Amino acid sequence: xxxAWLAVDWGSTNVRLWALDRDGEVMARRALSRGSDRLTPAxxxxxxxxxxxxxxxxxxRVPAVLCGMAGARQGWREAPYRAVPCNPAGxxxxxxxxxxxxxxxxxVPGLCxxxxxxxxxxEETQIAGLLALEPVVAGSACLPGTHAKWARVSGGQxxxxxxxxxxxxxxxxxxRSVLRHSxxxxxxxxxxxEGVSRSLGAPEALVAALFEPRARSLIDGLSGDAAxxxxxxxxxxxxxxxxxxxxxxxxxxIIGQTALAGRYETALAAQGVAARRVEVEAVTLAGLRAHHxxxxxxxx
Amino acid sequence: xxxAWLAVDWGSTNVRLWALDRDGEVMARRALSRGSDRLTPAxxxxxxxxxxxxxxxxxxRVPAVLCGMAGARQGWREAPYRAVPCNPAGxxxxxxxxxxxxxxxxxVPGLCxxxxxxxxxxEETQIAGLLALEPVVAGSACLPGTHAKWARVSGGQxxxxxxxxxxxxxxxxxxRSVLRHSxxxxxxxxxxxEGVSRSLGAPEALVAALFEPRARSLIDGLSGDAAxxxxxxxxxxxxxxxxxxxxxxxxxxIIGQTALAGRYETALAAQGVAARRVEVEAVTLAGLRAHHxxxxxxxx
Numbered sequence: 001x002x003x004a005w006l007a008v009d010w011g012s013t014n015v016r017l018w019a020l021d022r023d024g025e026v027m028a029r030r031a032l033s034r035g036s037d038r039l040t041p042a043x044x045x046x047x048x049x050x051x052x053x054x055x056x057x058x059x060x061r062v063p064a065v066l067c068g069m070a071g072a073r074q075g076w077r078e079a080p081y082r083a084v085p086c087n088p089a090g091x092x093x094x095x096x097x098x099x100x101x102x103x104x105x106x107x108v109p110g111l112c113x114x115x116x117x118x119x120x121x122x123e124e125t126q127i128a129g130l131l132a133l134e135p136v137v138a139g140s141a142c143l144p145g146t147h148a149k150w151a152r153v154s155g156g157q158x159x160x161x162x163x164x165x166x167x168x169x170x171x172x173x174x175x176r177s178v179l180r181h182s183x184x185x186x187x188x189x190x191x192x193x194e195g196v197s198r199s200l201g202a203p204e205a206l207v208a209a210l211f212e213p214r215a216r217s218l219i220d221g222l223s224g225d226a227a228x229x230x231x232x233x234x235x236x237x238x239x240x241x242x243x244x245x246x247x248x249x250x251x252x253x254i255i256g257q258t259a260l261a262g263r264y265e266t267a268l269a270a271q272g273v274a275a276r277r278v279e280v281e282a283v284t285l286a287g288l289r290a291h292h293x294x295x296x297x298x299x300x
Numbered sequence: 301x302x303x304a305w306l307a308v309d310w311g312s313t314n315v316r317l318w319a320l321d322r323d324g325e326v327m328a329r330r331a332l333s334r335g336s337d338r339l340t341p342a343x344x345x346x347x348x349x350x351x352x353x354x355x356x357x358x359x360x361r362v363p364a365v366l367c368g369m370a371g372a373r374q375g376w377r378e379a380p381y382r383a384v385p386c387n388p389a390g391x392x393x394x395x396x397x398x399x400x401x402x403x404x405x406x407x408v409p410g411l412c413x414x415x416x417x418x419x420x421x422x423e424e425t426q427i428a429g430l431l432a433l434e435p436v437v438a439g440s441a442c443l444p445g446t447h448a449k450w451a452r453v454s455g456g457q458x459x460x461x462x463x464x465x466x467x468x469x470x471x472x473x474x475x476r477s478v479l480r481h482s483x484x485x486x487x488x489x490x491x492x493x494e495g496v497s498r499s500l501g502a503p504e505a506l507v508a509a510l511f512e513p514r515a516r517s518l519i520d521g522l523s524g525d526a527a528x529x530x531x532x533x534x535x536x537x538x539x540x541x542x543x544x545x546x547x548x549x550x551x552x553x554i555i556g557q558t559a560l561a562g563r564y565e566t567a568l569a570a571q572g573v574a575a576r577r578v579e580v581e582a583v584t585l586a587g588l589r590a591h592h593x594x595x596x597x598x599x600x
Contacts, residue, residue, distance in 0.1 A: 073518070081519060116508075117515040147478065147511065163511040165477060172472040177465060178447065203504040207535070208416075208542040211447065211463040215417040218373070219381060235507070242508040 002057035003027060005296070007288035008048070010070035011122060012037045012146075015047065018285055019055040020292075026285070028055055036069035036076075044076040045098050048105070056102050063104045063296055065093070065288045068122035071107040081112035081119055085159040088151075089128035089290040108291050111161055118161050123149045126255050127158060129286030130278060139251035142275070144260045146171070148239060150246045162246070164239040167260070170232060173210070179231060182217035184224020189266075191226035195233020196240070196267045203241040209234055236267045247273050256280055302357035303327060305596070307588035308348070310370035311422060312337045312446075315347065318585055319355040320592075326585070328355055336369035336376075344376040345398050348405070356402050363596055364405045365393070365588045368422035371407040381412035381419055385459040388451075389428035389590040408591050411461055418461050423449045426555050427458060429586030430578065439551035442575070444560045446471070448539060450546040462546070464539040467560070470532060473510070479531060482517035484524020489566075491526035495533020496540070496567045503541040509534055536567045547573050556580055 003019035013035035019028040030051045039047065048064065049056075056062060071079030071094065079094040093106040110121030123143045130141055135156065143149040146167040152160035173179050198209055213231050216222035222230075240247065247268060252275040254261050254268075261277060268275045303319035313335035319328040330351045339347065348364065349356070356362060371379030371394065379394040393406040410421030423443050430441055436453050443449040446467040452460035474483050498509055513531050516522035522530075540547065547568060552575040554561050554568075561577060568575045 112515075112519050114519065117512055117519055119515050119518055162508050163515070164507045165473075165479075165510050166507060168477050169469075169473075169507070169510075172476055173465075173469075176472055176476070177468045179465075203506075204541045204544070206503075206506060206542065207464045207466060207469070207538045208462050210465050210469075212417055215412075215419050215463070218419050219412050219414065219417055238507045241504045242506065244504070 001027065003052070003055040003062060005062055005292055006052055006055070006064040007285055007292070008051075008064055008066040008070075009122065009125070009284050009288070010044075010066055010068040010075070011035050012069050015051065016284075017048075017051045018288075019052070020289075024289065036072060036074070039075075041076055044070060044096075045100065045103070048103065049100060060102065061104050062102055063106065063292065065291050065295070066105060066107045067125035067284070067288060071110060072121060077107060079107040079109040081110045081121075084111055084113050084161055085157045086111070087128075087156055088124040088158045089132065089287065089294065093291065093295065106291070106295065108288075111158060113161050118163050120149050120151070120161050120163070123151070124158065125287035125291070126280065126283045127151050127153065127287070128290050129283035129288075130253060130255065131156060132286045132290045133278075133283065138249075139253065140246040141253050141255055142243075142246070142264060143255045144258070144264050145256070150243045152246055160246070162243060164242060166235050166239045170235050173231065174228065179210075179214050179227070182214045182222070182224065183228040183231065186225035186228070188223065188226040188229040192229040192233040192263065192266070193270060195230040195235075196237035196270060199234050199237025200241055200271070203238065206234065206238050232263060233267070236263055240267055240271065247271070247275075251276070253278055255283055301327065303352070303355040303362060305362055305592055306352060306355070306364040307585055307592070308351075308364055308366040308370075309422065309425070309584050309588070310344075310366055310368040310375070311335050312369050315351065316584075317348075317351045318588075319352070320589075324589065336372060336374070339375075341376055344370060344396075345400065345403070348403065349400060360402065361404050362402055363592060364403055365591050365595070366405060366407045367425035367584070367588060371410060372421060377407060379407040379409040381410045381421075384411055384413050384461055385454075385457045386411070387428075387456060388424040388458050389432065389587065389594065393591065393595065406591075406595065408588075411458060413461050418463050420449050420451070420461055420463070423451070424458065425587035425591070426580065426583045427451050427453065427587070428590050429583035429588075430553060430555065431456060432586045432590045433578075433583065436551060436553070438549075439553065440546040441553050441555055442543075442546070442564060443555045444558070444564050445556070450543045452546055460546070462543060464542060466535045466539045470535050473531065474528065479510075479514050479527070482514045482522070482524065483528040483531065486525035486528070488523065488526040488529040492529040492533040492563065492566070493570060495530040495535075496537035496570060499534050499537025500541055500571070503538065506534065506538050532563060533567070536563055540567055540571065547571070547575075551576070553578060555583055
């Protein structure tokens with residue numbers, strides 16, 4: 001059976017596709033490690049055709065709704081950012097001509113903010129899905145990852161966004177800096193909690209505290225597991241410090257079921273904030289469904 | 301003519317040797333990119349013999365005074381850290397047996413501090429040299445680099461030390477993070493000054509501000525040169541924030557004549573601090589001379 005439409009989340013490192021039937025139910029899932037970081041514009045259509053395969057009909061035209069880095073300036077085709085405040089499920093999508101006549105490709109726009117400057121691309125669709133599934137009156141979404149994103153939501157609109165390079169900083173410091181000599185592969189909850197509270201208590205000391213996992217392993221025999229967890233705590237604590245306006249008031253929703261997302265939940269709980277967790281796939285798909293319904297009706 | 305003694309600064313990436321004559325004058329300088337990062341304990345003696353070459357006598361024993369990473373746990377032989385406060389030109393040196401009977405190798409110890417934990421190895425000799433050349437009543441030394449070090453000096457002793465991973469953070473963020481797409485090779489003084497004052501004005505926002513060079517290049521067309529200088533300013537500003545206790549009172553001496561050292565001078569000047577600059581070679585050699593004089597007399 002061929003799909004009624006395709007939902008696609010095209011990230012920097014991976015691309016994920018869901019095939020939906022006429023009732024809007026997922027009939028197939030596909031994924032490839034063909035993220036936009038390694039693609040030129042001419043690569044996208046062949047990758048999409050490989051992913052969709054026999055889910056495409058022999059004749060007829062199937063909508064493909066894409067979010068993420070396919071819409072970046074160096075992606076398939078640029079889908080300009082929309083300024084917040086705005087409804088994250090709205091905005092003009094960008095049509096991309098294809099050689100294969102069976103594809104009707106639309107890329108959804110990202111979001112931007114001018115003061116202070118910030119952008120997001122892909123996460124806005126997850127937030128749109130969150131709002132579609134469970135309308136939030138006033139609160140924030142936290143999306144942990146390589147570039148952690150925060151969004152303030154009010155009255156069905158995204159009213160503020162911010163980014164922290166925390167995931168990328170942790171990866172670079174733990175694998176490529178001098179700290180790598182002192183870090184293990186395991187975990188230590190107490191050391192994580194200590195790192196979080198150190199950063200929240202003394203945000204001005206962050207860049208000095210970052211050397212501590214090394215110094216403590218040299219002179220105090222700090223374990224590799226504790227050093228790793230302490231570094232993670234310092235960085236997530238520094239992020240919570242920078243993002244305080246997002247979590248001090250209203251419901252906080254963490255999008256993600258990863259171990260990393262769990263650490264954000266723990267760190268927020270230590271500040272007295274009971275965040276809830278939702279699954280990335282559920283909200284991504286709900287966001288792409290909202291765009292599909294807006295462009296082609298809801299299929300009923 | 302053979303040397304009376306050898307002064308050696310063995311860093312992580314490079315090793316530098318000075319050959320001194322009987323009057324304590326430099327008769328030759330040598331350097332190799334054979335830093336401790338790429339050496340096993342058995343490699344040090346052959347590298348030292350290569351560096352010294354014909355500067356060694358055919359017979360007789362020549363002192364070689366080493367500072368830096370040769371004394372690290374993974375170096376040639378560990379020279380344990382000494383706790384501050386202490387005189388940076390003092391402490392027990394560690395003798396290293398050699399196959400070649402002409403070498404009398406002594407490694408000087410590094411410094412450590414327990415609360416908060418910190419260490420330095422190599423920089424203590426530069427500070428010892430600074431104190432030998434120009435005794436400072438009360439002030440601080442700032443040593444920019446991969447791991448920037450600060451030391452508080454009082455009454456001929458080092459009374460406090462601290463480290464910031466700033467050089468390493470800048471290198472990793474500018475060459476390996478998402479920011480690399482937005483950074484040029486040039487410089488922009490105004491953007492640097494903006495970064496410094498942003499970090500000093502809002503230290504709690506650092507990890508969010510680190511994404512700004514990327515966001516501003518995407519939505520405001522920020523130039524690559526300005527993005528690079530802004531990032532450098534954010535990081536040096538964050539370091540000044542963390543190290544405020546070192547520069548708020550007393551004379552600040554920046555050890556280094558590099559462009560990076562110049563940026564610290566500029567950033568401090570913007571806070572109303574007129575730092576002075578001294579050359580690394582001069583103070584390193586003066587520090588090793590102080591150790592040599594202590595161990596073997598001053599040669600006169």
